[in-house]
Amino acid sequence: MTAEGQIDGDRIAELIEAARSAMVAHAEELTALDSAIGDADHGLNMKRGFEALAADAGAISAKPLGEALKAAGMKLVMTVGGASGPLFGTFLMTLGKEIDANSFAGAFAKAVDSVAARGKSERGQKTMLDVLYPLSEALAGGKSPRELADVAAAAAEATVPLKATRGRASFLGDRSIGHMDPGSRSCVILTGVVADWAEGRA
Ligand code: ADP
Numbered sequence: 001m002t003a004e005g006q007i008d009g010d011r012i013a014e015l016i017e018a019a020r021s022a023m024v025a026h027a028e029e030l031t032a033l034d035s036a037i038g039d040a041d042h043g044l045n046m047k048r049g050f051e052a053l054a055a056d057a058g059a060i061s062a063k064p065l066g067e068a069l070k071a072a073g074m075k076l077v078m079t080v081g082g083a084s085g086p087l088f089g090t091f092l093m094t095l096g097k098e099i100d101a102n103s104f105a106g107a108f109a110k111a112v113d114s115v116a117a118r119g120k121s122e123r124g125q126k127t128m129l130d131v132l133y134p135l136s137e138a139l140a141g142g143k144s145p146r147e148l149a150d151v152a153a154a155a156a157e158a159t160v161p162l163k164a165t166r167g168r169a170s171f172l173g174d175r176s177i178g179h180m181d182p183g184s185r186s187c188v189i190l191t192g193v194v195a196d197w198a199e200g201r202a
């Protein structure tokens with residue numbers, strides 16, 4: 001942290017690099033999940049977006065935290081593609097907009113609500129919201145970064161028996177049952193990245 005309570009640009013750049021590296025490492029796994037109940041592009045979408053983000057890490061990490069989050073969100077909207085790009089992008093843009101005026105948990109809750117509004121979706125439809133809402137509640141409950149990673153993993157696991165009623169997987173109806181939601185799995189991976197980073201392991 002700097003004297004103004006901001007996070008150092010170097011630390012922001014480290015987080016972006018850790019997220020890029022995780023998305024590259026998990027691209028095939030995410031695409032395999034999306035091939036079961038979607039169109040097999042989620043890993044590629046996320047990898048492309050986070051590579052673009054990393055290519056801009058210098059400019060983004062030079063900004064104050066709120067502005068950096070907004071810029072990162074815009075980058076993801078422009079580069080991830082698919083349904084998930086605008087949703088992850090909206091999440092980061094709202095977080096950036098709200099972070100200075102709220103607690104982190106408060107800003108996170110508003111960011112999750114903005115995803116639901118953008119996706120016209122709600123909890124229980126087998127989407128990333130099924131991880132984001134439990135994460136938001138755990139944050140409000142003061143959980144540690146490691147506990148948050150466990151909450152996210154359990155929440156993604158809990159999408160397996162759900163029937164998708166939103167997003168591309170909903171086209172499969174009952175055949176969407178028995179598979180983990182790919183966007184939920186991405187949220188788990190990114191939560192792990194942030195937890196490692198927050199605890200100084202990235
Ligand atoms: P697409 O479905 O357009 O191919 P991706 O494969 O990149 O896009 O992302 C799919 C993921 O996006 C899903 O696994 C789900 O978590 C999330 N998703 C899709 N539609 C919605 C929605 N309306 N609200 C919330 N999340 C959604």
Ligand code: MG
Pocket residue numbers: 034038039040041042082168
């Ligand atoms: Mg897809």
